[in-house]
Amino acid sequence: MGLIRNCSFLLYGTKHFGKSGFARAAASWDNSVMERRLEGKVVMVTGANQGLGFEAAQELARRGATLYMVCRNAQRGEEAVQKVRQATGNQDVHLQVCDVSSLASVDSLVREWEVAGRPLHVLVNNAGILVHEYSLSPDGHESCFATHTLGSFALTTALGPLLARSAPSRVIFVSSGGMYTAPLEVKHAGNEDLAGRRYDGMLAYSRDKRRQVALAERLAERWAGQGVGVYSMHPGWATTEGVKKSIPGFYSFYRDSFRDVAQGADTIVWLALQDMASLQPGAFYLDRTTQPKHLPLAGTQYGSAAVDSLWAALERMVEGKVKPVQLAAA
Numbered sequence: 001m002g003l004i005r006n007c008s009f010l011l012y013g014t015k016h017f018g019k020s021g022f023a024r025a026a027a028s029w030d031n032s033v034m035e036r037r038l039e040g041k042v043v044m045v046t047g048a049n050q051g052l053g054f055e056a057a058q059e060l061a062r063r064g065a066t067l068y069m070v071c072r073n074a075q076r077g078e079e080a081v082q083k084v085r086q087a088t089g090n091q092d093v094h095l096q097v098c099d100v101s102s103l104a105s106v107d108s109l110v111r112e113w114e115v116a117g118r119p120l121h122v123l124v125n126n127a128g129i130l131v132h133e134y135s136l137s138p139d140g141h142e143s144c145f146a147t148h149t150l151g152s153f154a155l156t157t158a159l160g161p162l163l164a165r166s167a168p169s170r171v172i173f174v175s176s177g178g179m180y181t182a183p184l185e186v187k188h189a190g191n192e193d194l195a196g197r198r199y200d201g202m203l204a205y206s207r208d209k210r211r212q213v214a215l216a217e218r219l220a221e222r223w224a225g226q227g228v229g230v231y232s233m234h235p236g237w238a239t240t241e242g243v244k245k246s247i248p249g250f251y252s253f254y255r256d257s258f259r260d261v262a263q264g265a266d267t268i269v270w271l272a273l274q275d276m277a278s279l280q281p282g283a284f285y286l287d288r289t290t291q292p293k294h295l296p297l298a299g300t301q302y303g304s305a306a307v308d309s310l311w312a313a314l315e316r317m318v319e320g321k322v323k324p325v326q327l328a329a330a
């Protein structure tokens, strides 16, 4: 099954995920949406100091958003904030230091937003890693899981009341086409049992990207009546420092086909700007279009019971560590 899945992914990816896939899709776009402005809208982008997160943040700032760039390293974050201010002329751009893989750090961010009482209209869960060495987060969870799944779950659910009060608002999960190669794995959510097994960073990454798609689906269902839209997306294969470092072999083989960072960030920006009535809650997007969540014969389908189990496992991990934002009476 794994072989079929991977072949299917490579065939599909070669056709759609590179710059030629972007160009084909872009040929029929109406770009007027991209001219919309975001003055008065508060936007948070995680993992914003480089790569796709930086690019998306910059484009959202260019359109007048009040922007919070969530970065785990204060110096890299401050440099990124200054770059965005300079490039866009928007001075309403701020650094939010937070390691999304740490529940204490996520809780600090949430507490700060609670005190500030500011709204939140767009949350982009972009922070991501792909590492080949097994490592643990400050809470003792496998780092890839702690960053993509647990961190984005904790941050999004804790900020949920704020998103609902700021509605219409939206959450964008920057997942990956890599999720096509993984079914929804609940069993290993959290502290993976590695006894006797070698850590497979690519597999861990694909599983977490699948989990993000499932979480977006579930959050979209839960928040449907509250004016909070939740979407997941794949940027395509875009040249970033992260890609060069984490998958150098794949990158050097396919580099001529890779899209640039602006093309990779395009759908993030578009999802932030498009009318919510035209977007499909819980859908998985690539190049401004909803995509299938499973490839033919890949055997990755799952039922809602699996998502229930994942949700319950995540709630247990977060319980007492990240408290939802408490809103003062309006």
Ligand SMILES: NC(=O)c1ccc[n+]([C@@H]2O[C@H](COP(=O)([O-])OP(=O)(O)OC[C@H]3O[C@@H](n4cnc5c(N)ncnc54)[C@H](OP(=O)(O)O)[C@@H]3O)[C@@H](O)[C@H]2O)c1
Pocket: 046, 047, 048, 049, 050, 051, 052, 053, 070, 071, 072, 073, 076, 098, 099, 100, 101, 102, 126, 127, 128, 129, 147, 174, 175, 176, 177, 234, 235, 236, 237, 238, 239, 240, 241, 242, 243, 264
């Ligand atoms: N580029 C692609 O082709 C591609 C394809 C599919 C999906 N994606 C997804 O797109 C997202 C961005 O990837 P990228 O290619 O732009 O990678 P990147 O260049 O490595 O950027 C990742 C960003 O996330 C930050 N980050 C990582 N862990 C964090 C944490 N615990 N807390 C806060 N920030 C953290 C990094 O900060 P530091 O500088 O401190 O490390 C960096 O700013 C990821 O979710 C990735 O999985 C990318």
